[in-house]
Amino acid sequence: MKAAVLYENFQPLVVENLELEGPKDHEVLIKLTASGVCHSDLHYIKGDREHPMPVVLGHEGAGVVEETGSGVSYVQTGDHVVLSFVPTCGQCNYCVRGRQNLCDARYQLRGKMLDGTTRLRSGSQEIHHFNGLSTFGEYAVVPEDSLVKIREDAPLDRVALIGCGVPTGVGAVINTAKVKPGSSVVVLGAGGVGLNVVQGAVLAGAESIIAVDIYGNKLENALQFGATHMVDASGEDVIERVRDITRGDMADYAFEVIGSTAAINQALATTKRGGTTVVVGVTPAGAELTIDPDFLHLDRVLMGCTYGSCYPRADMPMLIDMYMARRLKLDELISATLKLEDINSAFEALDQGEVARTIIRY
Ligand SMILES: [Zn+2]
Ligand SMILES: [Zn+2]
Known part of the structure; x- marks a missing residue:
């Protein structure tokens, strides 16, 4: 699958073909429809924040479930989903107190999946994940706990923005x-x-x-x-x-x-x-x-x-309902829609203060 890889700070992302291993236990393969380009991704490109490299960035995505790994019960093939950049386990001290945005699982990822391995590679080189998502690619393998199931009449190339901004x-x-x-x-x-x-x-x-x-x-x-x-x-x-x-x-x-x-x-x-x-x-x-x-x-x-102190599986479907009822603006947030090949120009425009949000459409 095609993805944009960050190999070094301050260098353009390299759009290339990567191997993506299938989903393991409690993981799901998503065919991404769209990803937003967020300022946090730019922080990692510029090295304001450190991350293991190389890495496929991107954490504001939506798409369709393509395949489920063993033990997955929350979604099935064909379900529409928004991705949460915090996996919420539902069982840690934060989750049980309603502070899912602070879930322990968030700090277990460190560029890998929750089992400490990666699904992405380029030849023999291991490529890191970002927040368990890596939405700057045509497909992503993500933890089941990072998924938010959404209504099917919501346009996926718009509601991707419900994932972060x-x-x-x-x-x-x-x-x-x-x-x-x-x-x-x-x-x-x-x-x-x-x-x-x-x-x-x-x-x-x-x-x-x-x-x-x-x-x-x-x-x-x-x-x-x-x-x-x-x-x-x-x-x-x-x-x-x-x-x-x-x-x-x-x-x-x-x-x-x-x-x-x-x-x-x-x-x-x-x-x-x-x-x-x-x-x-x-x-x-x-x-x-x-x-x-x-x-x-x-x-x-x-x-x-x-993350707006949010509970992804409660707040994201609600925000989508509000958008569908025309109580929340999403279309107006989108300054441009680009192909993955043009992702570096999206970051240049973001850095220059020219855009609110650019959407990468797969
Ligand atoms: Zn973001
Ligand atoms: Zn938790």
């Missing part, structure tokens, strides 16, 4: 921060995930939704997703603008969706006393955050967030 952004608002109706919300960074924070804030009934970015095209997108105000951080004083817009109060909630320690500080400074800041962006490994503790002294809350 949408639950991450919407979930940060609904599950992590639990934004209340009538709130004021600041969103720093209006890329693929930031736009989903904006639409999450709309769903939560926020009164003002202030989008902040340095790219005019991204701010325009944010308005389309329901932002009530936009602030151009390349030329405007973000904190003063938020003060004006909130009539001196500052915001109830701020979401940092960039992955920058400066932006985390800025987010904190836009919140009122007792306000909540949620860090959604992924900072480079080794980054250090310095904050004025006085901010926290005034009942402010600084929170982390992974």
